[in-house]
Amino acid sequence: MCLLDNREVRKGWQPLKDSVAALFNKHGAQVLSARRWDERRLAYPIKGQQRATFMLAYLKADTQALSAIRRDLQFSDTVLRSQILNCEEVPPSAYEPEAEFDINAIPVDDSPMASSNVVPAEEIAEDVAVADIAPMDDPVKEDGQ
Numbered sequence: 001m002c003l004l005d006n007r008e009v010r011k012g013w014q015p016l017k018d019s020v021a022a023l024f025n026k027h028g029a030q031v032l033s034a035r036r037w038d039e040r041r042l043a044y045p046i047k048g049q050q051r052a053t054f055m056l057a058y059l060k061a062d063t064q065a066l067s068a069i070r071r072d073l074q075f076s077d078t079v080l081r082s083q084i085l086n087c088e089e090v091p092p093s094a095y096e097p098e099a100e101f102d103i104n105a106i107p108v109d110d111s112p113m114a115s116s117n118v119v120p121a122e123e124i125a126e127d128v129a130v131a132d133i134a135p136m137d138d139p140v141k142e143d144g145q
Helices: 006-011 013-026 063-075
Strands: 002-005 030-046 049-060 079-082
Touching: 002 006, 002 013, 006 013, 006 049, 013 030, 013 049, 013 063, 049 079, 063 079
Parallel strands: none
Antiparallel strands: 002 049, 002 079, 030 049
């Protein structure tokens, strides 16, 4: 599973998918299926992005090549995150034709300040004084007593 940068997805899904598949092929992996899984809002920002497109790929690779594949995925500008797991059997649905989608329908990335749990500095209470913070009455001595 790869989380792909939506800015790159908007430039073109097929070229992006082909470039990620080429990364797998570069290390001798055979891509059995690669398809768009979904586009979602992320739980937390990754590389400044609030949204990502998920690509689910099934591949056959030598276990010796996995560390090189992980490294290349980590350093890729288009891949925000990736997860490689062992799969005993590829589900039949992985071989079904990929559904068409409109890349222009992907929502524009939310700005970090648009989040509802960010409180602007002007709204923070100004009545919190330094006196409200309790001082330490008995500091710990150097010998731990």
